[in-house]
Amino acid sequence: MRQQVRTAPAALPAAVRAPLAMTAALATAVLVALGILHFHDAGLTGIDAAVLPSIDGVQPPWRYVALVFDFGGEPVGSTILVALIAVVCFLVHRIRAAALTVLGVVVTVAVTTVLKPLVGRTIHGEFLSYPSGHTAMATALALVIGLVLADRLAFDRAAAVVLVLGLALVAAVAMGWAEVALGAHYPTDAAGGFCAALAAVPATGWLVDRVAERL
Template sequence: MRQLVRMAPPALPAVVRPPLAMTAALATAVLVALGILHFRDSSLTGIDAALLPSIDGVRPPWRYVALVFDFGGEPVGSVILIALLSVVCWLLHRVRTAVLTVLGVVVTVAVTTGLKPLAGRTIHGEFLSYPSGHTAMATALALVIAFLLIERLALGRAAAVSLTLGLALVAGVAMGWAEVALGAHYPTDAVGGFCAALAAVPATAWALDRVADRL
């Protein structure tokens, strides 16, 4: 097993390391800034006030679509998605990426879970909401898929970065919309979850590669 991990392709493709390092730094800054801006504040201001009335409380059939996305972020749904992606990575001999599928999501969700009581932002009077763990989880899985595709398709830097950020944005927007539509989060909670994944997953992948290279 040690040999498999050491000889496997990197979890974080070399072609995207510098750009994602800068993206992670910016995402961290946004994550912290939004947390400070909405510290123990549950009022509707700014972008939340502009977007929430038009998104919150969607009706069928869009509500059913939102529920499907939401299930993907729940414990059972997320375990299924993580397991499926891990198996695909393993079958493709991307052992480090298989490990990152689990570790990246765990670290990302741990970050969002730890930040919620620190930010102290609530929705519906009692539920901690910032940042959105569902949005973070969806974005984290999208990033892992992008890393896998970059290696498989041998993409250059521009294409690789575009694919990575594009997939992350699609996943983040889809899950963020679902959470806001179901009344579980404010729009800025979704932005915070998106940024948490952009910060945590590349850092986790880099650390995993450093440890694996020394085995």
């Protein structure tokens, strides 16, 4: 049993460990910078003022698409997605990845939950908006999927990094678009959610690997 634990595939494959650590550091800096920039902000400024009018208030049928994405970030939808991905990871013998699926999302959402009242940015007068928890959750799940695929396909470092970050970016753009289109967030809220996941998931993956190796 101990030998199986030691040889279990890593949650954070060695090929992407250093690049994702650097990405996490950069994402943390951007997350903090955006939080300072929009500290107790309640209006459109800068990038948001330029981007939001072209996205906000999307009409059917695209509104229905946005609502589907949004459901994936709601408690019921996110629970289904997390459980599904964790089960798939378990079935393909990626036990640490299954743990990262759950813990990565929990840590990422915890980061966004703590930051919202600290930053105090609001939308529609009373709703805390920075950073976007929906976007962070979608990015976190995409990162886990990318890590598993990169490891199973035995990609080299460059290809693995492109795959992992590419999937994370696609997920963040899709969910971020939905949240902005539905009027729930500003574009920079989505950017903050993306950065929160990029910072939290690699750190959580590293911790999962360390704990598993010690066991």
